Amino acid sequence: MTKTVLISGAGVAGVTLAYWLRRHGFTPTVVERAPALRDGGYKVDVRGAALEVVRRAGLLAAIRERRTDVRSGAVVDRTGKRVASMNGDVFGGREEADAEILRGDLTRLLFDLTKDEVDYRFGDAIAAIDGHTVTFDSGRTGTFDLIVGADGVHSRTRALAFGPEAGFVTDLGYRVAIASVPNHLGLDREELTYVSPGRTTLVYSTAGAPSAKAMFLFSAPDGIDESDPRQALREAYADQGWEVPRLLEAAADAGDLYYDRMLQVRMDRWSTGPVALVGDAAYCAAPSSGQGTSLALVGAYLLAGELAAAGGDHTAAFTAYEKRMRPFAERNQKLGPANVKRMVLSSAGQVRTSMVMLSVMSRLPGRDRMMAAMMAPLHKAANAIELPAYPTTADRP
Known part of the structure; x- marks a missing residue:
């Protein structure tokens, strides 16, 4: 046996x-x-x-x-203005x-x-x-x-x-990088997301953690040498707005930087x-x-x-x-x-449309139900086994 x-x-x-x-x-x-x-x-x-x-x-x-x-999540624009804010569980697609x-x-x-x-x-x-x-x-x-x-x-x-x-x-055609960074934004159990064409950046803090985590999701960069993840990340996110330059600098210095293809x-x-x-x-x-x-x-x-x-x-x-x-x-x-196609938008037009929709939806009385409907495929898949x-x-x- x-x-x-x-x-x-x-x-x-x-x-x-x-x-x-x-x-x-x-x-x-x-x-x-x-x-x-x-x-x-x-x-x-x-x-x-x-x-x-x-x-x-x-x-x-x-x-x-x-x-x-x-406790909360928000999408910000290039200047840091909050386009849409939601309860943390709603923002993260979590059920009770x-x-x-x-x-x-x-x-x-x-x-x-x-x-x-x-x-x-x-x-x-x-x-x-x-x-x-x-x-x-x-x-x-x-x-x-x-x-x-x-x-x-x-x-x-x-x-x-x-x-x-x-x-x-199978390479899905995207990259992901995650690193611990100083919580220079003073986040308190909060997640912020900044979206630009082909690139999404988010930063969050969790209960009891002195630092924050930064995550970068982006389309596979053309013509960039990925043998050096730190340099590849800098090149992929060149000329970005909001807090991205500061987050990139911190991620490059982090001892726990993770970089890989979306596989x-x-x-x-x-x-x-x-x-x-x-x-x-x-x-x-x-x-x-x-x-x-x-x-x-x-x-x-x-x-x-x-x-x-x-x-x-x-x-x-x-x-x-x-x-x-x-x-x-x-x-x-x-x-x-x-999911990754919804997380990383391919064009400026898609970004603008998405920001408008999120801004409107975040102010509607039934926003939680709408978000729940959007996340229904995830929860059905998560329960699809006895x-x-x-x-x-x-x-x-």
């Missing part, structure tokens, strides 16, 4: 999988390239079926206690039950549930896979019943087991032999979908549950996991391309 499982990646998908595998009597080992658990990060939403996953893990109350508590939390805080909560019973190996990574035997960057080797790649959109596990990234990754991962299968994939490594929906974290939580729960239900028969379990998860993942992936109740070892006689 399958007992030992190596998980590559200590992000949301990997740590969630480790938690549920332990609940089902497996022995997971988690290897993570970073020297320690990644704290902080940008804000993410837990919604729909994912809320049930964290509730079953006993974490829903703790997540709500650590919510970002962003949804929970917004920093990614690092969510990972930490999951890690704290498992740190005393799971072998975490930080500062190492999988270098080679030969059947059930793994060689690590450190030179160590180990043999495991199963190997799971939960190591993100640029998964090394996927590359080793399935082939080069280019065969599975999706699409695969015909998520397993081969003893190797399986979960989360962004298997079905990244792109940051613009708003569903990456929820897909990671749901996918990890299902994979662990199906392994338990199949009595450790990984072939049957992997098949059942894909059957349950694939329609849900594909429905949520459809949100990525559609989660089985897998008995854990604690439930068994």
